[in-house]
Each structure stands twice: as C-alpha cells, then as structure tokens.
Amino acid sequence: MTDDESLECGRTVESVCETVDSEPDAHQRDCPYCGEVRERLKQLDRLAREAKEADSSLEIEPHVRRRIVDFARSNLRRGADIPVHREPAATVSFSEMLIARTARETVDTFPGFTARRCRVRTIATPDHGHQILGLSIGVVMAPDAVVENLDRNVRDAVIDAVARKLGAHVAEVDFTVEDVHYD
Amino acid sequence: MTSHHSTGSPVSPTEEAGSTDLLAEVARTVDAVPGVARREPSVGDFLRTLWKKSTSAEDQAPDTQGLRLDQVDGKASLTVAVWVSREAPGNPLMVSQEVASRVNHTLIERGIAPGSHQIIVRETE
Amino acid sequence: MSSDRNGSSERITTLVLRAQDGDVDSFERLVDTYQAPLLRLAFRMLGNRADAEDVAQESLMNAWVKLDLLETPQAFPTWLYRQAVNKCRDILRSPRRDSTVPIDEAPEGNPVWTDTRASSDPQRAAENSSSMDALSAMLQKLPAEQRACWILREQTELSYGEISQTLAIPEATVRGRLARARKTLANEMKEWQ
Numbered sequence: 415m416t417d418d419e420s421l422e423c424g425r426t427v428e429s430v431c432e433t434v435d436s437e438p439d440a441h442q443r444d445c446p447y448c449g450e451v452r453e454r455l456k457q458l459d460r461l462a463r464e465a466k467e468a469d470s471s472l473e474i475e476p477h478v479r480r481r482i483v484d485f486a487r488s489n490l491r492r493g494a495d496i497p498v499h500r501e502p503a504a505t506v507s508f509s510e511m512l513i514a515r516t517a518r519e520t521v522d523t524f525p526g527f528t529a530r531r532c533r534v535r536t537i538a539t540p541d542h543g544h545q546i547l548g549l550s551i552g553v554v555m556a557p558d559a560v561v562e563n564l565d566r567n568v569r570d571a572v573i574d575a576v577a578r579k580l581g582a583h584v585a586e587v588d589f590t591v592e593d594v595h596y597d
Numbered sequence: 598m599t600s601h602h603s604t605g606s607p608v609s610p611t612e613e614a615g616s617t618d619l620l621a622e623v624a625r626t627v628d629a630v631p632g633v634a635r636r637e638p639s640v641g642d643f644l645r646t647l648w649k650k651s652t653s654a655e656d657q658a659p660d661t662q663g664l665r666l667d668q669v670d671g672k673a674s675l676t677v678a679v680w681v682s683r684e685a686p687g688n689p690l691m692v693s694q695e696v697a698s699r700v701n702h703t704l705i706e707r708g709i710a711p712g713s714h715q716i717i718v719r720e721t722e
Numbered sequence: 723m724s725s726d727r728n729g730s731s732e733r734i735t736t737l738v739l740r741a742q743d744g745d746v747d748s749f750e751r752l753v754d755t756y757q758a759p760l761l762r763l764a765f766r767m768l769g770n771r772a773d774a775e776d777v778a779q780e781s782l783m784n785a786w787v788k789l790d791l792l793e794t795p796q797a798f799p800t801w802l803y804r805q806a807v808n809k810c811r812d813i814l815r816s817p818r819r820d821s822t823v824p825i826d827e828a829p830e831g832n833p834v835w836t837d838t839r840a841s842s843d844p845q846r847a848a849e850n851s852s853s854m855d856a857l858s859a860m861l862q863k864l865p866a867e868q869r870a871c872w873i874l875r876e877q878t879e880l881s882y883g884e885i886s887q888t889l890a891i892p893e894a895t896v897r898g899r900l901a902r903a904r905k906t907l908a909n910e911m912k913e914w915q
Contacts, residue, residue, distance in 0.1 A: 427905045458904070462876045465766070465858075473757065474779070493743075495678075507715070509720065518740065552739065580690065581690025
C-alpha cells in the first residue's frame with residue numbers, strides 16, 4: 415500500500431475510509447487491497463478506543479490544580495475603580511469586581527436565580543457624599559422561578575446588600591434574563 | 598478609571614531624606630487602621646501588576662509599596678489601594694474614611710497640610 | 723464534549739461570565755471541567771505526561787489572564803483548546819538545547835514537526851517509548867496539524883465545526899487533514915503489526 419490516493423485495485427484509500435463503518439460493497443467484499451485497508455482502519459479504531467479508555471483515568475495532579483486556582487485568586491481582575499463617596503478630604507473608590515460580587519452573591523441567594531455578569535455604572539457624581547450608582551445584572555432563571563421577583567424582592571435586596579456590606583449607594587438595578595436553565 | 602489627577606510631585610524615597618520616613622510613617626498609619634487587611638503592591642490594576650517588572654530603588658523600598666503621596670501647593674494627598682477584612686469593625690467605606698482621618702492626623706503632626714486623598718478598596722478578605 | 727449539549731453548554735457560559743467578573747469559584751469549576759480534556763489532548767499531541775501537564779496548567783492560567791478578552795463566552799471551550807494546541811505547537815517546534823536533530827520532510831513536502839527531544843537523547847527516547855503506547859508512537863509520525871485534527875476528533879470528540887473553530891481553519895480543511903491522517907495511520911498499522 416502506498417501513500418498515494420489509489421490502491422492497486424484502482425479505488426482510493428479515502429473510499430475505504432469513508433465506508434469503514436458500514437457494510438462493505440460488492441467490490442470491497444472481494445478486493446484484497448480494499449480489504450486490507452479496511453482491516454487496518456478497524457484496528458486503528460480499536461486502538462483509538464483502547465487509548466481513550468486508558469486516558470480516561472488521566473487527570474492533573476492535585477498540586478497543579480491548586481497552583482492554577484491560587485494563581486487565579488492572587489491575580490484578580492478588578493475592573494474599573496468606581497468612586498463611591500466624595501468629600502474634599504477624601505474620595506473612596508471600590509473595584510467594580512467588589513460591587514459586582516456583592517450583587518451577584520445576593521442574587522444567588524434567591525432560589526431559581528443565578529447571576530452572570532454585573533456591570534456597574536455611575537449615574538451621578540455629587541461633590542459631597544455618596545456617588546449614585548446603577549447596576550446591570552445578567553441572570554439565568556430556573557423554569558419555575560417567578561420573574562416578577564426580580565422587581566419585587568431581588569432588586570431591593572441587592573441595593574440593601576451593597577449599602578450595608580460595602581457602604582455604596584445604588585439607585586437603579588436593571589436585570590436581563592439571559593437564559594432559562596432546565597436542570 | 599479613577600478620576601483623580603495628580604499634578605504635584607510624588608514624594609518618593611529617592612528624594613529628600615525626610616520623605617522616606619514620611620512615606621513609611623503614612624504606610625504604618627494605613628496598615629494600623631482596624632480592618633485594613635493589606636495594601637496592594639501597585640496602585641494600578643491587576644494587569645499592570647502582573648506585567649510590571651520593576652527594579653528601581655523606589656519600588657524596592659520596604660513597606661511603602663502601593664502608596665503614593667503627592668504634594669501640591671504644600672498639601673499632601675495620598676493614593677492607596679487596600680484590601681479590607683470581612684471582620685472589620687465597619688464596612689469598607691467606613692474603614693476607608695478612617696484611613697483618611699488617621700492619615701490626616703499623621704500629616705498634621707508633622708506640620709504637613711492634608712490634601713485630598715484617594716482610597717481604593719480592591720478586595721475584601 | 724459535543725455529547726451533552728444544551729443544559730451544560732449554558733451552564734458553562736454562566737460559569738465563564740461569572741469568571742469574567744472575577745468569580746474564582748466559577749473559574750474553579752471550569753478548571754475541573756476542562757483540566758482532563760486538556761491534559762489528554764496535550765498528552766496525545768506530545769507523547770509525554772510531564773509536558774502535557776505543563777500545557778494544561780499554562781492553558782488554564784492563560785485563560786484566566788485573558789478571560790476578559792473573550793467576547794463570546796459560548797466560544798470558551800474551543801478558545802481554550804486553541805490555546806492548548808498553540809502551546810503544543812510551541813513545544814514541538816522548540817528543540818531542546820542539546821538536540822541537533824533536523825526537522826524531517828514528509829513526502830508531500832510539508833515539514834513534519836516531530837518531537838526532536840525524543841529522538842536526540844537515547845535515554846529520553848527510551849523513557850518516552852516506554853510511557854508512550856502504540857497509538858502515541860503512531861501519532862508522532864503525523865504532522866502536527868493532522869495530529870491535532872485527529873486527536874480533537876477521535877479523543878476530544880469535537881464536531882467538525884468545533885475543530886474548525888479551534889484551529890481557525892475551514893471545515894473542508896479539517897476533513898482533508900483527517901482523511902490524510904487516517905491514511906497515514908492505516909499505513910502505520912502495517913508496521914505496528
């Protein structure tokens with residue numbers, strides 16, 4: 415057998431490849447060249463299956479996994495620094511990630527809702543006092559979750575959590591339902 | 598995306614002898630505030646921290662990483678990025694305001710007029 | 723990977739979005755989902771476990787660093803596999819300091835990127851061949867681009883579309899390389915018997 419397209423019988427290697435999973439046709443049944451290729455391809459499939467079987471126990475070492483996660487924890491992407499409070503004496507800012515995380519964790523406490531991304535924007539920047547923030551949160555819902563709860567409960571909970579846990583003032587929260595998860 | 602603009606000269610350890618002490622003292626003041634868990638090594642964001650490979654004497658000055666003190670018209674303004682502990686006595690805003698207050702105290706004790714500080718809370722732990 | 727669709731690809735998208743926002747817990751779950759496929763892909767590309775683990779680790783760390791640059795979270799899996807394949811290529815192309823083996827030319831005139839380190843150092847070659855099973859040994863005979871297509875199809879079980887996305891080549895090219903890979907491997911089966 416050569417690397418060329420054609421076998422000695424005139425047929426191409428490719429033609430055998432394409433039909434290896436189905437029944438051999440009349441020519442292939444009798445042809446020793448096609449037969450040989452067919453046999454080899456089947457053995458290759460067997461080898462591939464065995465290799466996959468052998469690989470199925472291949473996992474990264476625990477210390478490598480730890481290294482990856484530690485790396486992530488010590489190299490956090492913070493997003494923008496968002497001013498949350500201004501006075502002549504000092505301006506206090508929080509990283510967008512910090513505000514997003516508090517919002518996300520609050521949404522997650524409501525059964526049937528999972529937060530995705532949370533974008534923080536500044537609505538007003540008075541010279542004195544709290545800066546007014548707005549949040550845009552993407553959520554996914556379980557099919558039995560009540561979407562009205564976002565307006566009824568979740569919004570207030572988010573505003574309250576950010577005020578209490580961080581000290582920042584959110585005036586608006588808009589939710590976008592991005593997907594419904596069927597478990 | 599901080600909105601501060603510093604046009605003054607940064608006080609760095611490589612300048613006047615007295616300024617090293619000042620920066621170190623301000624650093625100690627910040628670290629001593631209840632609820633301040635740590636300072637970030639760089640005032641910039643994560644990407645800059647990751648790729649910056651600095652070997653200047655300034656950056657090797659002990660204990661003053663992540664702090665910048667700018668002096669404009671005789672007033673000193675601090676820029677610092679911190680992590681706040683989840684067990685802090687108050688929320689991150691309160692802790693930050695306490696940082697500003699104590700730093701003002703330290704500056705005034707040295708006869709330096711406080712300017713307008715920038716305190717950035719990057720993370721809680 | 724292409725076997726369980728819908729539910730789990732949405733879940734992956736959610737994890738990716740949360741990770742983009744800095745949620746390390748979500749990233750951890752992505753690590754747990756993809757560490758094995760990455761490791762197995764690299765193992766079959768490179769033929770040795772140590773290098774494969776380096777590739778898996780670097781791909782995941784790199785993914786974390788660059789995650790915000792990923793505009794379509796749905797493309798995370800193929801984006802991740804692409805990084806792994808790129809790293810495998812880098813490893814295959816960089817000769818060891820002590821290696822002087824030239825790059826072979828395959829019959830069709832395309833350079834064959836073989837693992838030069840394996841062939842240069844006899845002891846290493848012995849180690850590699852003992853840890854390399856028959857399939858790995860045969861896969862090393864394939865040019866890297868065909869090898870990648872074959873592994874992504876047969877081992878990682880990606881669809882043609884996903885392989886096309888991973889390698890940034892048209893589907894027709896994927897099919898062509900797979901056909902050539904099968905032919906070469908079928909030929910190799912003869913030697914192996």
